[in-house]
Ligand SMILES: NC(=O)C1=CN([C@@H]2O[C@H](COP(=O)(O)OP(=O)(O)OC[C@H]3O[C@@H](n4cnc5c(N)ncnc54)[C@H](O)[C@@H]3O)[C@@H](O)[C@H]2O)C=CC1
C-alpha cells in the first residue's frame with residue numbers, strides 16, 4: 001500500500017507503516033498543499049494520512065475515489081465530507097482520546113491566563129512597565145469555587161471538567177447532546193440547557209464538534225446573555241464563535257475576557273483587534289501539541305491504515321452524522 005502523508009510526522013509512526021510493508025511519502029515542505037495539488041499527487045497513492053488541511057469536500061473525494069482509506073491525524077473531522085466518503089466507500093478514521101489531556105491542559109492554561117491577565121502582564125514587563133507593587137493594580141479574578149460551563153462534554157470536555165473540579169473545586173455545568181451516565185459523571189456535573197449554561201457559568205469552555213448546529217452558536221445574543229464578568233474559552237474550532245460578536249462583547253465589557261486556541265481563519269491575521277486587547281489570550285492552535293501526544297496521534301493514524309492494509313476495519317473509523 002502506498003501512503004501519502006501531508007506533513008512530516010513522528011518517525012516511529014512512519015517506521016510502523018514501513019515495517020508493515022507500506023511505502024510512505026511525506027510532504028516535507030512547510031507550505032499548505034492546495035486541494036488540486038494534493039489530488040494530483042494522490043493519483044499515485046492508495047491511502048492518505050492527512051494532518052491539518054486541505055478541506056476534502058465532495059469534489060475532492062470523487063476525484064480521489066480510488067483511495068482505500070483516509071486517516072486523519074486529528075480528533076476533529078470538520079474538514080472532510082464524511083457522507084461523500086461513505087458513499088464512495090472510503091473509510092475515514094480520526095485520533096480521539098489520545099489528545100484529550102493535552103488539549104484540556106491548553107483550555108485550562110487559557111482559563112487561568114485570562115483570569116489573571118497573564119499574557120498582558122508579560123507584555124507590560126517586556127515594555128518596561130514593572131515599576132512598583134501596587135496593591136490595587138493588576139487584579140485578576142479567583143477561580144476557586146466558581147462555576148465552569150462546558151459546551152460539548154465529550155472526551156476533552158470531560159477531562160477539562162475533571163481538572164477544573166480537582167484543581168479549583170469548580171462546580172461543573174455542561175451542555176451536551178446527551179447526558180453523562182453515572183459512571184462517566186465522576187465530577188457531579190449538571191446537564192443544563194444552552195441558555196442556563198450561558199447565564200450561570202463564570203467560565204464557559206467550548207469543546208464541541210464543529211457541525212452546522214454549533215457553527216456560530218456563540219453569537220452576539222449568546223455573549224449578551226453570558227454572566228457579566230464571565231470568561232469565554234474556545235479550544236475546539238474557531239467557527240463555533242462569531243469573531244465580531246466576541247470583539248463587541250469584550251469591547252463593551254459584557255464579559256471579562258477570552259482565551260482562544262482556535263480562530264477563524266487560522267492563522268489569525270496580524271492586526272486583529274483581539275490581539276491588542278489586554279483581556280484576551282490567543283494561542284496558535286496548540287491544543288494537542290506536545291511531543292508525547294503528537295506521537296500517539298501519529299501512531300494511532302498509522303495503525304488505522306495498517307488495519308486497512310491487513311484487510312481489517314479501521315479501529316477509529318468515524319461514523320458520519322451531520323449535526
Ligand atoms: N485545539 C485543539 O488543538 C484541538 C481541538 N479539538 C476539537 O475539539 C473537538 C472535541 O473533541 P473531542 O472531545 O475529542 O470530541 P468528542 O466527540 O468526544 O466530544 C464532542 C462533544 O460535543 C458534543 N456536541 C456536538 N454537537 C453539539 C451540540 N450541538 N450541542 C451540544 N453538544 C454538542 C458531542 O455530543 C460530544 O459529546 C473536536 O471535534 C475538535 O474540533 C480536538 C483536539 C485538539
Ligand SMILES: O=C(O)C(=O)CO
Nearest residue numbers: 073074075076099288
Ligand atoms: O485534533 C484536532 O482536532 C486538532 O485540532 C489538533 O489536534
